[in-house]
Amino acid sequence: MLDVKFVRDNLDAVCTAMKNRNTSFDADLFSALDSKRREAIAKEESLQAERNAISKQIGGMMKEGRTDEAEQAKERVRVINEELDRAAEVREQIDADLRNLLLATPNMPDATTPIGADENDNPEVRRWGTPRNFDFDYKPHWDLGSDLNIIDFERGVKLAESRFYVLGGAGARLERALISFMLDQHTSRGYKEWWVPALANKDTLTGTAQLPKFEEDLYKTTEGLYLIPTAEVQLTNLHAGEILDAKQLPLRYCAFTPCFREEAGSAGRDTRGIIRVHQFSKVEMVKYATPEQGWDELESMVADAENILQTLELPYRVITLCTGDIGFSAAKTYDVEVWMPSYNGYKEISSCSCCTDFQARRANIRYRDPENFKGTRLAYTLNGSGLAVGRCMAAIIENYQNADGTITVPKALVPYMGGLEVIKSE
Template identity: 65%
Template structure:
């Protein structure tokens, strides 16, 4: 969420930022109308309070002078002022709620280092690692490999839950668990503290990270104020909602594995085959809390941490920086890591790492203070996938497949698979 004072003083900057995001907009006219009403109410209340205080002091003097009639008139004036102040306070509260809702719908301001662009086709490549896999046989897509190997069952997933759900079995289930443990162990070694949060969250948490109110249609509702989490970012970030952190202990590094749930309301017709875009998926998430002056450095190191997983698994990938038109609602700057998938003959997103600066912290009221300092500052929050587990499995199946239909297990993952070195077709 942007600072209301910033919006008031820099409306042209907000206009330009929304324009650069292509589809974003804000109601500038309504903002200044509401802001004017709010400020007028405050000024009138301050005047009435001053008048009330002056008249209240006069009442005692009038009583001592025997001017009972004038004292009674003064009392009525004080009572009228009190009633008018209460009326104005109610009006101000209503206006402030409307103003907050309006500002809460404005996306974050892109960092000046973010390239201008219309959509994901204009995301510049930053670097690439490895060489796209080539085969001397006709490779299969992971949805065919998974079925042939007996590790992914799409039909029974649909039977159990519906479209865009799937069932893992045997070594498929074991690989999912192995990948989760492998990723978490890597992040632990890098200094990330592990959490095991609930997968149900509330409105305040989703508002804090920016999913609500804008993306409500993509969320699974459990009860009117409870939802299934779309990502562990929501829970990890909100651990410190309404808290003041010790600035001397920043940055904080958190990680967690959770199932994630998304309606994918806006993705009709996209990636309908396989396990790339589904309603329930596993993900290992990274979240950081950093000082403002250090947050961009922490973004680069977060990207490197996600890349490390792919390098250890020896999966080819590239990194792109999201242009203004593809930037997420809460992000000021974002990198996507895209893994090579032979079935697409292209790279597909497997991690998205964002610096939200103070956007989420303002919504969630997360501040920090140094021991010697008297004032508090908003912390900067960062989040990134480390990695999306299902997409990692799909990449392994496709890139490590062999001519005989088997799939070799990446060397780094073998210890987590109990020594299993390959998945072979079931007899």
């Protein structure tokens, strides 16, 4: 959430930033609410000052025998208290309206985020690896997975509905292998692993900005809890309402969770295969940092995501998201895209973002550094996929397929697959 004072002092810049994000900001409404809020606060303060002054006089009046004046003063205090209650209600409603406006407003893009309209304006940063040239007719992962009986789409629909699938045999083993491999890679690089709930409450999802903006994309229970769309929600809110010690920072966390998304706005997109589904596995990275550390931590987070693909020997590229394509909470984002033969192109497999203090303000995550400043400051939060497991599996199936319809297991995964080197029909 943006800071009220920042918006007030930089109203034109905020409007321009939101326009670059393909959205808008109601500057007139903000200014009106902000003005009413300050008027309401001034009125409360004036009434409180009057009440305090009169209250101090009442004792003297009683001592001097000015009983009638004292009673009149007491009556005035009673009336002021009623006026204060009404003034507080007005101010609280204005506060709520102003907060709701800011809760629906995305983060300010960093100055290094390129201005652009959509994904077509995302500049490429670098590439790694060379896409494979097949000397046979390769298959997309949805066909090859079905042929080998390791992915079953029909039973997924039978058990749930469309955009669910079942993994069997080596497919299930590959999913488990990828999860363990990714977690081992991240913990070996300084991340602390967590195991978190797959359900979150409203405050938790508001803290990371999934609510209120993206409620239609979430699965909600009758008890008011939500199935998490990513472990970012839980890992970021682990320290909600807390004050961290600057000496602890940066904190680097990771976790595997199942993830659930309604994908309400994705009708017709990636309908085949396991690229865009309602339930998927993901290993997530989250960091807490000082503002001075934040941008270096973003670069290292991208490197940690790249490490997974390099170790698996999967070709990929890194792009920077432009203002028209960047996520709601992010100030700057790098996407890591893996090569997918079935698309004859690269497909997102990790998105790494620095959210500055946007989420920390919503979740009230602060840090104390008495050697450098008084009081507390909001922390920077960062998040990134490390990686989306289903998409990684799809990339392996497609890039490692053989002419005889089998799949070679990447060398790094063989120990996690119990020594299995080739996946054959089951």
